[in-house]
Amino acid sequence: MSNQPDIQIRNVSFAYQGTPVLEDVNISVGAGESICMVGPNGGGKTTLVKLILGLLSPDRGEIRLFGQAPRLARLHVGYMPQHVRYDPLFPVTVTDVVLSGRLGQGGLGGFFGFYGKADRRAARDALCRLGMEQFARRPFAALSGGQRQRVLIARAICSQAELLLLDEPTANVDMVAETQLFKILRELNRRMTVIVVTHDLGFVSNLVDRVVCVNRKVVTHPTSELSGRVICDLYGSDVSMVRHDNILQEPTDG
Numbered sequence: 001m002s003n004q005p006d007i008q009i010r011n012v013s014f015a016y017q018g019t020p021v022l023e024d025v026n027i028s029v030g031a032g033e034s035i036c037m038v039g040p041n042g043g044g045k046t047t048l049v050k051l052i053l054g055l056l057s058p059d060r061g062e063i064r065l066f067g068q069a070p071r072l073a074r075l076h077v078g079y080m081p082q083h084v085r086y087d088p089l090f091p092v093t094v095t096d097v098v099l100s101g102r103l104g105q106g107g108l109g110g111f112f113g114f115y116g117k118a119d120r121r122a123a124r125d126a127l128c129r130l131g132m133e134q135f136a137r138r139p140f141a142a143l144s145g146g147q148r149q150r151v152l153i154a155r156a157i158c159s160q161a162e163l164l165l166l167d168e169p170t171a172n173v174d175m176v177a178e179t180q181l182f183k184i185l186r187e188l189n190r191r192m193t194v195i196v197v198t199h200d201l202g203f204v205s206n207l208v209d210r211v212v213c214v215n216r217k218v219v220t221h222p223t224s225e226l227s228g229r230v231i232c233d234l235y236g237s238d239v240s241m242v243r244h245d246n247i248l249q250e251p252t253d254g
Contacts, residue, residue, distance in 0.1 A: 004067045005030050006163050006193045007052060012061030014047055021047045025061070025218045031162070034189045034207055037197045039214035045197050046082075048214055049167055053079060065163070075104055078156030082168040082197075084148070088141035094151050095136045098123040101158030126154040130184060146177025150184065157188065164188060167197045182207060 007029040014022045022044045029035055039045050050056040051063055054070030065073035078101070086092075102119045115123075127133045130150040135143065140151065149169060156164055166185075170178045185194055185207060196208070213219045 004064075006033075006066060007195075008062075008064040008067075009052075010062045012051065012058040012063060014044075014051060014056065014058050016047075020216060022051075022214075022218070023216055027212060027218060027220065029193060029195070031193055032189070033193055034185075034209050035193075035195045035212055036208040036210075037195060037212045037214060038199070043215040044218075045214045046167070048218070049165065049197060052165065053077065075159060076162045078153075078159060078161035078164045078192075080149075080152045080156045080164075080166045080169060082171060084152060086140070090141075092140050093136070094127070094132065094138050094140055094143070095120075095123055097140050097151055098126055098154045098158050101126070101155035104159075122158050122160065123154075126158040127151075129157065129188070130154045144177075146174065146180065149177065149181060153181075153184065153188075157192070161192065163193045163195070165195045165197075168199070169196060170198060 005028045007027065009025055009027040012022060012025040013020070025048065037045055037048070047056065051058055052065070052070060054063075054065075054074065063070055066076055099115050099119060102115060102122060124133065124136070127136055130153055132147065132150050132154060135147065135151070140148065143151065153164075153166070153169070156166075169181055169185075185196065188194060189207075194207075208223055211221045211223060213221065
């Protein structure tokens with residue numbers, strides 16, 4: 001598109017019913033960056049995500065995605081929410097879920113969900129990138145938690161988004177699924193900007209360029225500056241980290 005940042009947030013403040021949630025937020029995210037957004041519960045992370053997506057409007061300040069208002073740039077954003085509610089008895093396949101990421105594309109077909117060859121090719125490519133192509137016809141409800149996470153990421157990138165935003169992607173998945181997801185996100189970051197909202201600070205170690213600390217005020221740190229003091233000040237206590245680059249070796253006899 002142009003050389004402007006993918007995300008530009010200037011002097012943004014927001015309050016719920018008069019209670020300040022975010023104050024004077026300034027963030028700029030360039031193309032191809034990887035950002036981790038961390039902070040305590042109630043600190044404003046989810047509100048900031050909703051502002052970026054255009055689901056909320058700031059009380060003060062300005063937000064631009066790719067130089068446009070968020071609601072005009074949504075087709076350039078792939079989003080995976082923290083909680084996905086679905087009816088496990090509804091007969092929807094993995095491909096059906098991924099194709100829903102094509103909704104809103106140009107023409108009446110994209111508006112009503114009449115998927116063409118290009119849409120199905122994009123869904124197939126997205127599943128291949130996530131290593132889920134063999135599950136294309138499987139019922140979505142039959143997958144494990146980690147597999148569902150990967151399908152939802154495939155849906156997010158099926159629109160050929162330039163910005164991928166994931167809210168707590170490691171919630172409710174085991175360590176093996178976390179490790180697989182970590183590798184996938186590193187690969188995707190070669191092609192697109194990635195923002196991960198998480199309490200899992202292990203993601204910070206090798207995945208991201210910068211850490212956005214959100215607790216009503218917002219402070220950005222390079223990964224190298226994320227010290228124990230910064231974490232303690234942010235959360236009000238010590239926080240455990242799991243390193244994804246270290247593999248525990250099984251003990252050997254003798």
